[in-house]
Amino acid sequence: MLAALRVRNYRFYVGSMILTSTCGWAARVVQDWLVLELSGSAALVGLTVALQFAPMLLFGLFGGVLADRYDRRKILSVTQSLFGFFTLVLGVLTLVGVVEVWHVLLAAFAGGMTIVVDNPARQAFLPEITGPTHLRRAISLNTSVFQLGALVGPMFAAGLIALVGNGWAFIANSIACGVAAWFIFTMRRSEMHPVPRLTRAKGQLRAGLHYVRHTPEILWACVLVGFVALTGVNMATVLAAYADEVVQIGASGYGLLTSTLALGAITGAMLAGRARRLRLRTLVSGAVVLGLLQLVASAVGSLWLFLVVLYLMGMTCLLYLTRSNTMVQTSVDPAMRGRVLSLYVLINMGAQAVSGLVIGWVIELGGVHAGLVACAAGPLLGAVVVGLILARRGHLRPVLRRTQVHAGRLHAPALRLDFEPSLTRAA
DSSP states (O other): OGGGGGSHHHHHHHHHHHHHHHHHHHHHHHHHHHHHHHHOOHHHHHHHHHHHHHHHHHHHHHHHHHHHHSOHHHHHHHHHHHHHHHHHHHHHHHHHTOOOHHHHHHHHHHHHHHHHHHHHHHHHHHHHHHTTTSHHHHHHHHHHHHHHHHHHHHHHHHHHHHHHHHHHHHHHHHHHHHHHHHHHHTSOGGGOOOOOOOOOOTTHHHHHHHHHHTOHHHHHHHHHHHHHHHHSSOOHHHHHHIIIIISOOHHHHHHHHHHHHHHHHHHHHHHHTTOSOOOHHHHHHHHHHHHHHHHHHHHOOOHHHHHHHHHHHHHHHHHHHHHHHHHHHHHSOGGGHHHHHHHHHHHHHHHHHHHHHHHHHHHHHHOHHHHHHHHHHHHHHHHHHHHHHHHHHTTEEEEEEEEEEEETTEEEEEEEEEEEEOHHHHO
């Protein structure tokens, strides 16, 4: 996986990605905390979160068109500069003592609108940096960096708030965004792998959707990730309830659970780079294993055994997500990359946004263990639906086989989904 770092431009890209991921999560936490301090209203905090993510769900596909049309390096330089500007303004307003809730809400919405363009451009830019040789390894490393940022960012924000307050936390975030923009801006254009730019014309978004519909590897990867993300990825609600109600270990225990999940996720992202060939059945198998692990977690009574299963869940989940992203990236026509990736991200993020509401409702009605069973429903149902469709189209029947997962010295039993010729068809 680290072989991709031999590419100078990719090293600069990773530096920008580390800062972007960490500071992005940190900025959201500081914004949410500032709104809570100013208003004391949990509803306004929820509105802040909605404004941070809603633009991507509403306008994400149009961001993909822009990512295909314009220079992605310039787009990322501008978006990082905008992120820095928004947090700088909030920092100054906070330090002067004139900040109001509407300022934070406006900055949250502006940041969300910037993500609409930044997200597809950042993903679509990757093949231009690495070329096809290191693309899979680069995707795996990117996923690891993102998960690390999601883990470190909130802790970094909490530490800054405690040490220097909200205002200086925003200022520090703004400086980091400026450095991230500098990393992107100083990449060597001569070492890029350029792709043709999309010229302005009508129907480009519709053309992207038509392309996905008629490209099976991308279509079914998008369908399956929608099922998996709907219940199987967003574990925050379940883990918070598990720490509070089942094992009663409080906030510190919740941190232990989330850290275990994140550690497994980073391991999974690192292992994903070793795959030489990806097929749709690999993704279906990953969804099956993730769903089965979540079913096992729902029946576990011991905290330490739950931690082991949780680690495997994190590893399997990121192994699946990384391979799914890799399949889409390596299957797409370069001219369609931005639009296709914006759709993929929209499905993934949209399903995860609904996930918290669905799982929370199930926990309220049936308890934490029922919530874990509900988490398993999406991956397993998606695997059944996509697996049967693929089998029917290829006149095959799905068969689960026992296999072994090798991770260093660890050898764990696992299941693999295979397809074999249907006996009725052969007859």
